[in-house]
Amino acid sequence: MTIGERIKARRDELGMSQEELAHKIGYKSKTSINKIELGIQELRQSKIKQIADALQTTPAYIMGWKETEEDQQLKKCRELFKKCHGSDAYDVVSLYLTLDESDKNVVKTMIESLLSAEKYSVKKESLNA
Known part of the structure; x- marks a missing residue:
């Protein structure tokens, strides 16, 4: 082949x-x-x-x-x-x-920002209950 x-x-x-x-x-x-x-x-x-x-x-x-x-x-x-x-x-x-390290940090910051939204905090609370 x-x-x-x-x-x-x-x-x-x-x-x-x-x-x-x-x-x-x-x-x-x-x-x-x-x-x-x-x-x-x-x-x-x-x-x-x-x-x-x-x-x-x-x-x-x-x-x-x-x-x-x-x-x-x-x-x-x-x-x-x-x-x-x-x-x-x-x-x-x-x-x-x-990605290079700089861009990886940008992505990480974006994900952390998204996860701070209320819709995710409700999920976190239910997981911790």
């Missing part, structure tokens, strides 16, 4: 369109993804990890290499996190981890 075939297969497993994948990794349109999947365009080294993350897999899988034990453990952790908290929560955490 080629790199492009593995990308397409994983994208199909996730029910993700070429356009969605392109958007997640910073391409303006699906054209580049289509060309990569067809083997017309080489996959740039700088995009391998981004594509693997967007497809919730490892760079080793994308490249067709044997996955290391660390890769397998990482995959299990991702699956467990998604099972416990859902794919949306996983996506939010993944995006958060790509």
Whole structure:
């Protein structure tokens, strides 16, 4: 199986369109993804990890290499996190981890601000009861 075939297969497993994948990794349109999947365009080294993350897999899988034990453990952790908290929560955490420290602090402050709203304090009180 080629790199492009593995990308397409994983994208199909996730029910993700070429356009969605392109958007997640910073391409303006699906054209580049289509060309990569067809083997017309080489996959740039700088995009391998981004594509693997967007497809919730490892760079080793994308490249067709044997996955290391660390890769397998990482995959299990991702699956467990998604099972416990859902794919949306996983996506939010993944995006958060790509931010620099300054932007992480901004996000943390925003979340703390949101949680100070009355609708959340009622939930906190009922949890503590």
